[in-house]
Amino acid sequence: xxxDRKIIAMLNEVLxxxxxxxxxxxxxARMFKNWGLEQLNSKNYKKSIKDMKQADDLIERILFLEGLxxxxxxxxxxxxxxxxxxxxxxxxxxxxxxxxxxxxxxxAEEKQDYVSRELLEGILTYEEDHLDWLETQExxxxxxxxxxxxxxxxxxxx
Numbered sequence: 001x002x003x004d005r006k007i008i009a010m011l012n013e014v015l016x017x018x019x020x021x022x023x024x025x026x027x028x029a030r031m032f033k034n035w036g037l038e039q040l041n042s043k044n045y046k047k048s049i050k051d052m053k054q055a056d057d058l059i060e061r062i063l064f065l066e067g068l069x070x071x072x073x074x075x076x077x078x079x080x081x082x083x084x085x086x087x088x089x090x091x092x093x094x095x096x097x098x099x100x101x102x103x104x105x106x107x108a109e110e111k112q113d114y115v116s117r118e119l120l121e122g123i124l125t126y127e128e129d130h131l132d133w134l135e136t137q138e139x140x141x142x143x144x145x146x147x148x149x150x151x152x153x154x155x156x157x158x
Contacts, residue, residue: 003065004111010104011062012070014123017097018055020075022048024093027079028086035084037153042088047130054123059130061119081152084146087137094131101127 007089029044059069078093081088108117141149 001065004069004113005062005067006107006111007111007116008062008065008067010069010107011058011065012073013100014104014120015055015058015062015069016073017100018051018058018123019071019073020077021051021093021097022055023074024077024079024090025051027077028090032083033087034152037150039153039155040083044068044131050126054126057119065116073080084141084151087134087141091131091134091138094127094134097127097151098124098131100109 025044025048028049029041030047032038033041034042059071062069078089080089101120105120105124106116108114108120140152145153
């Protein structure tokens with residue numbers, strides 16, 4: 001099915017964002033794991049895997065629309081060097097990603113591509129939920145103090 005060029009281009013922009021996110025969250029996960037912060041490791045690792053699945057869905061949609069998925073482009077990674085900075089970097093990334101998703105949803109609606117819109121809405125919902133989780137972590141650090149927060153993150157997911 002020949003898709004609209006603007007939709008394909010926008011889906012590729014969202015794909016670039018997801019590919020960037022995979023790398024950022026995966027690296028942060030491994031850094032948390034190295035420091036023994038198992039809960040943060042687990043959350044970031046699962047986020048990178050979810051982003052990989054979202055990227056796969058975008059690739060399939062672009063191919064279905066007879067477009068060419070661009071897997072070569074990556075955005076800027078925001079990599080922290082300490083846990084609080086890493087959470088701040090992830091918050092920054094999420095905050096920058098949401099307007100792109102909203103713009104893509106609006107374009108899909110305008111072009112009456114309801115399948116792409118539904119795909120993008122699912123991604124937006126997940127990303128908004130993750131931003132809420134990050135903001136909760138920042139609140140907990142402010143409320144509990146960094147040391148108590150980090151101590152709570154050492155426990156495994158068992």
